[in-house]
Amino acid sequence: LPVLAVVGRPNVGKSTLVNRIIGRREAVVEDKPGVTRDRVTYEAEWAGRRFKVVDTGGWEQDVLGIDASVAAQAEYAIEACDAVVFVVDAKVGATDTDEAVVRLLRKAGKPVVLCANKVDGQSGESDAASLWSLGLGYPHPVSSLHGRGTGDMLDAVLEALPEAPEQRFGTVVGGPRRIALIGRPNVGKSSLLNKVAKEDRVVVNEMAGTTRDPVDELIQLGGVTWKFIDTAGIRKKVHLQQGADYYASLRTAAAVEKAEVAVILIDTTEQISVQDQRIITMAVEAGRAIVIAYNKWDNLDEERRYYLEREIETEMQQVAWAPRVNVSALTGRHMEKLVPAIETALAGWETRIPTGRLNAFLGEVVAAHPHPVRGGKQPRILFGTQAGSKPPRFVLFASGFLEHGYRRFIERRLREEFGFEGTPIHISVRVRE
Numbered sequence: 151l152p153v154l155a156v157v158g159r160p161n162v163g164k165s166t167l168v169n170r171i172i173g174r175r176e177a178v179v180e181d182k183p184g185v186t187r188d189r190v191t192y193e194a195e196w197a198g199r200r201f202k203v204v205d206t207g208g209w210e211q212d213v214l215g216i217d218a219s220v221a222a223q224a225e226y227a228i229e230a231c232d233a234v235v236f237v238v239d240a241k242v243g244a245t246d247t248d249e250a251v252v253r254l255l256r257k258a259g260k261p262v263v264l265c266a267n268k269v270d271g272q273s274g275e276s277d278a279a280s281l282w283s284l285g286l287g288y289p290h291p292v293s294s295l296h297g298r299g300t301g302d303m304l305d306a307v308l309e310a311l312p313e314a315p316e317q318r319f320g321t322v323v324g325g326p327r328r329i330a331l332i333g334r335p336n337v338g339k340s341s342l343l344n345k346v347a348k349e350d351r352v353v354v355n356e357m358a359g360t361t362r363d364p365v366d367e368l369i370q371l372g373g374v375t376w377k378f379i380d381t382a383g384i385r386k387k388v389h390l391q392q393g394a395d396y397y398a399s400l401r402t403a404a405a406v407e408k409a410e411v412a413v414i415l416i417d418t419t420e421q422i423s424v425q426d427q428r429i430i431t432m433a434v435e436a437g438r439a440i441v442i443a444y445n446k447w448d449n450l451d452e453e454r455r456y457y458l459e460r461e462i463e464t465e466m467q468q469v470a471w472a473p474r475v476n477v478s479a480l481t482g483r484h485m486e487k488l489v490p491a492i493e494t495a496l497a498g499w500e501t502r503i504p505t506g507r508l509n510a511f512l513g514e515v516v517a518a519h520p521h522p523v524r525g526g527k528q529p530r531i532l533f534g535t536q537a538g539s540k541p542p543r544f545v546l547f548a549s550g551f552l553e554h555g556y557r558r559f560i561e562r563r564l565r566e567e568f569g570f571e572g573t574p575i576h577i578s579v580r581v582r583e
């Protein structure tokens with residue numbers, strides 16, 4: 151989906167606006183220093199079109215000075231988004247900080263929709279009009295608090311956003327496959343990128359049908375050209391003390407959103423951490439094909455290796471189905487295994503099971519392992535169909551509620567039968583009375 155960033159100084163009302171856009175009342179999180187959140191992107195829909203909204207407002211510095219915080223947001227927006235809503239407080243008018251952001255936005259050349267927020271009363275109209283001076287075109291008068299003007303502004307946003315690939319090409323998307331290389335800081339992302347890029351640097355003239363984002367890079371691996379997403383974010387170390395994690399997670403979320411497959415790096419010389427898990431969850435929830443690369447394998451001693459395998463068993467459960475490669479970005483160990491793993495994951499991700507075959511399989515499974523009897527009744531799976539792929543999505547029609555454990559069992563059997571290596575799968579159950 152196309153990505154929209156909401157950018158602006160602290161307290162101009164970004165979070166309130168984001169809540170309006172995503173159609174929710176609850177506050178995402180207050181703009182408070184040091185607040186980090188797991189989720190930074192939200193799905194929204196307007197006039198039948200879906201897009202992602204990135205809330206850049208979750209972190210506010212208190213040491214580095216306002217400019218650093220705002221610059222980081224703007225920089226992020228510049229590099230990772232398709233369009234920007236720039237929020238200005240119409241009651242305050244354009245500040246120097248706002249002007250500085252405008253310069254950054256202009257340099258980026260991404261479409262910008264100017265939101266003159268806090269236009270609550272009649273007098274607000276003229277406040278909004280004064281923001282023409284920013285040179286970003288029409289200042290849309292909005293009251294995020296009351297919802298006024300947001301519809302018109304969203305119409306403008308839709309015009310600025312590119313259409314989602316699915317909407318443009320049907321289900322087939324052309325161009326190189328898209329890889330996001332993700333992992334917490336210092337796992338070796340940029341080392342790995344440099345290693346693979348060195349093998350075969352592509353000098354590409356514009357490829358037909360692909361729009362090239364300057365932050366994405368085309369790299370040839372195993373005779374195939376791949377698009378690595380947001381390599382600028384990988385190569386460049388972001389020099390922000392506070393909030394660096396937050397911005398790293400913004401970037402990760404945006405890269406995952408654009409990618410088809412996520413290669414998740416784990417630093418084997420350190421304990422698998424909550425931060426690793428969060429990144430994994432992000433990729434799983436986004437429904438991406440996943441490969442796990444255990445990096446720094448050159449640096450493992452016997453003892454660490456022993457504990458690592460235990461950690462993998464317990465901590466990596468949620469992606470037990472993902473292909474695993476043990477690599478060293480330093481020595482190049484097992485780099486040749488990366489592409490086959492990625493291809494395996496993509497194949498699983500794209501799998502489609504014909505309805506006849508699926509139901510023959512379900513029939514056997516249900517006959518051999520019926521759902522336990524509950525309250526004198528036995529829920530049965532009547533029929534199933536694959537509703538979609540990338541990742542595979544199944545709908546099961548059942549005669550009663552299926553317990554969680556039974557759903558897990560069905561998922562496990564589906565994986566045993568059909569593979570689905572490297573892909574999350576979704577199963578939803580509809581009960582027919």
Ligand code: GDP
Pocket residue numbers: 333334335336337338339340341342384445446447448449477478479480481
């Ligand atoms: P990034 O933050 O994920 O991009 O991580 P970097 O690529 O900057 O790597 C962080 C540190 O780990 C650097 O000092 C690298 O030299 C080191 N490193 C990366 N990959 C390996 C590896 O496979 N083996 C060893 N021993 N060190 C590595």
